[in-house]
Amino acid sequence: MKPFxxxxxxxxxxxLFVAVLALGCTATLYAQAPAAQxxxxxxxxxxxxxxxxxxxxxxxxxxxxPAAAKVLIVPPGAKDLSSATSGSISDVQAGDRALVTGSxxxxxxxxNATRVILxxxxxxxxxxxxxEEAWQRGGGGIVKxxxxxxxxxxxxxxxxxVAITTTPTTIVRRYSGNSVKFEDAVKSDVASIRPGDQLRVxxxxxxxxxxxxxxxxxxxxxxxxSGLLTAVDPAAGTVTLKDLATKKxxxxxxxxxxxxxxxxxxxxxxxxxxxxxxxxxxxxxGGGAGQRPAGAAPxxxxxxxxxxxxxxxxxxxxxxxxxxxxxxxxxxxxKPGEAVMIVATSPSEQSSKSSAVTLLTGVEPILTAAPTGExxxxxxxxMGGDAAAGMGDAGGPGR
Numbered sequence: 001m002k003p004f005x006x007x008x009x010x011x012x013x014x015x016l017f018v019a020v021l022a023l024g025c026t027a028t029l030y031a032q033a034p035a036a037q038x039x040x041x042x043x044x045x046x047x048x049x050x051x052x053x054x055x056x057x058x059x060x061x062x063x064x065x066p067a068a069a070k071v072l073i074v075p076p077g078a079k080d081l082s083s084a085t086s087g088s089i090s091d092v093q094a095g096d097r098a099l100v101t102g103s104x105x106x107x108x109x110x111x112n113a114t115r116v117i118l119x120x121x122x123x124x125x126x127x128x129x130x131x132e133e134a135w136q137r138g139g140g141g142i143v144k145x146x147x148x149x150x151x152x153x154x155x156x157x158x159x160x161x162v163a164i165t166t167t168p169t170t171i172v173r174r175y176s177g178n179s180v181k182f183e184d185a186v187k188s189d190v191a192s193i194r195p196g197d198q199l200r201v202x203x204x205x206x207x208x209x210x211x212x213x214x215x216x217x218x219x220x221x222x223x224x225x226s227g228l229l230t231a232v233d234p235a236a237g238t239v240t241l242k243d244l245a246t247k248k249x250x251x252x253x254x255x256x257x258x259x260x261x262x263x264x265x266x267x268x269x270x271x272x273x274x275x276x277x278x279x280x281x282x283x284x285x286g287g288g289a290g291q292r293p294a295g296a297a298p299x300x301x302x303x304x305x306x307x308x309x310x311x312x313x314x315x316x317x318x319x320x321x322x323x324x325x326x327x328x329x330x331x332x333x334x335k336p337g338e339a340v341m342i343v344a345t346s347p348s349e350q351s352s353k354s355s356a357v358t359l360l361t362g363v364e365p366i367l368t369a370a371p372t373g374e375x376x377x378x379x380x381x382x383m384g385g386d387a388a389a390g391m392g393d394a395g396g397p398g399r
Contacts, residue, residue: 036101036114037101037111038099039055039063039100040053040055040097040098040099040100041055041056041098042095042096042097043092043093043094043097043098046094048089049064049065049066050064050065050089051089051092053100061110062105062110063111064105065092066112068114069115070116072085072086072087072116072117072118073085073086073091074117074118075127076119076124076127076128077127091120092116092118093120094121095121096118098116098118098119099116100115100116101114101116102114135200135216137202137205138202138212138214139157139162139212140157140198140199141156141157141162141198142156143193143195143196143197143199144156144161145195146195151165151166151190152165153166155201159274160209161210163210163211164199164212164214164217166190167213170190170215171215171217172189172192172217173188173217173219174186174188174218175219192219193217193219197219198219198343199218200218201214202215203215221346222343222346222357223344223354224343224344225250225340225341226243226245226340226341226342227241227244227367228241228242228340230249234331238251238353239334239340239359241342244367252353252354253353253354253356254331254359258357259358260330260331260334260361261360261361262327262329262360262362263360263366264362265365268362268364268365268366269365271366271369272368275366323358326360338364339363339367340361342356343357343358344356
């Protein structure tokens with residue numbers, strides 16, 4: 001081997017040694033570098049340079065926000081950062097939703113933020129209210145028939161029948177299992193909707209209210225019961241009644257998540273009068289709605305009840321649209337002999353007992369006017385809960 005070849009091989013060997021050494025050091029540094037961590041949840045409290053985040057699992061994480069960390073504010077429902085605006089730690093307030101990227105802090109539940117993506121609680125509330133109003137304007141009811149070929153769904157909504165038209169752009173979601181949280185509804189299609197399903201729709205209603213061009217639909221399968229309570233067990237958290245439709249005795253669990261409401265007498269009488277064909281207002285001839293029962297509330301309370309009943313008339317007899325305005329009740333306040341309408345989860349393999357999603361009492365005049373409960377709609381859900389969707393999701397702004 002010639003001298004210049006030997007020198008070349010020696011130089012090549014030294015270069016390879018240095019390259020391998022450099023690669024080894026780089027790999028060691030990467031191995032030692034902490035992996036980025038992410039946490040999302042609701043801001044519980046704040047300080048000048050940190051805040052406490054409560055995750056969906058209930059864990060509390062203390063987030064340190066150094067001056068170099070980025071704080072980005074995004075509108076509710078944002079799926080990326082294209083609409084984000086710059087903020088600072090002073091913009092973080094209790095109740096806000098946050099997605100934090102950073103490294104582990106000294107304590108096990110601490111996080112040193114490099115980036116905070118923020119959805120303001122006020123903006124979420126405004127968006128939620130707007131979404132819920134849009135759903136309420138649409139309406140809902142019980143599915144009577146479905147035509148997947150034309151995308152038409154016919155529902156019974158209060159005292160009328162409504163045809164819902166869909167297009168390929170209509171968003172259809174469906175509740176599964178025992179969940180009635182809007183954010184838990186999964187993507188579905190018209191072909192999956194079945195007669196007897198509960199349905200709510202958001203869209204454009206025709207002038208006569210007979211059709212709705214749907215922008216969004218949410219459906220689910222729930223049990224509907226109505227009748228007189230035969231037993232109330234607050235300790236066990238159950239109520240028992242004989243269902244007017246099936247003539248069967250059923251026991252329904254009332255949980256802390258159940259929405260229990262009481263319909264004021266004036267409102268119930270007005271609704272019953274309308275169902276019987278009366279004018280549906282106090283003092284209406286033949287309607288009986290203007291007859292104040294013994295021990296009736298004072299004038300101011302009566303005015304409030306009449307306002308609730310007026311809301312029922314505007315809602316087209318869909319009681320669900322007036323539920324949020326009704327007084328709340330507890331299982332301890334229920335008594336055997338009271339008339340109730342209940343929307344409950346379907347019994348599952350884990351439990352043979354239905355759980356009440358919505359329970360409305362004070363409905364005896366309504367059930368007297370419609371002994372089978374036909375003509376009334378009581379749907380189980382509150383809409384608009386997707387205002388903070390995307391926060392921390394794979395396709396959300398934290399991506």
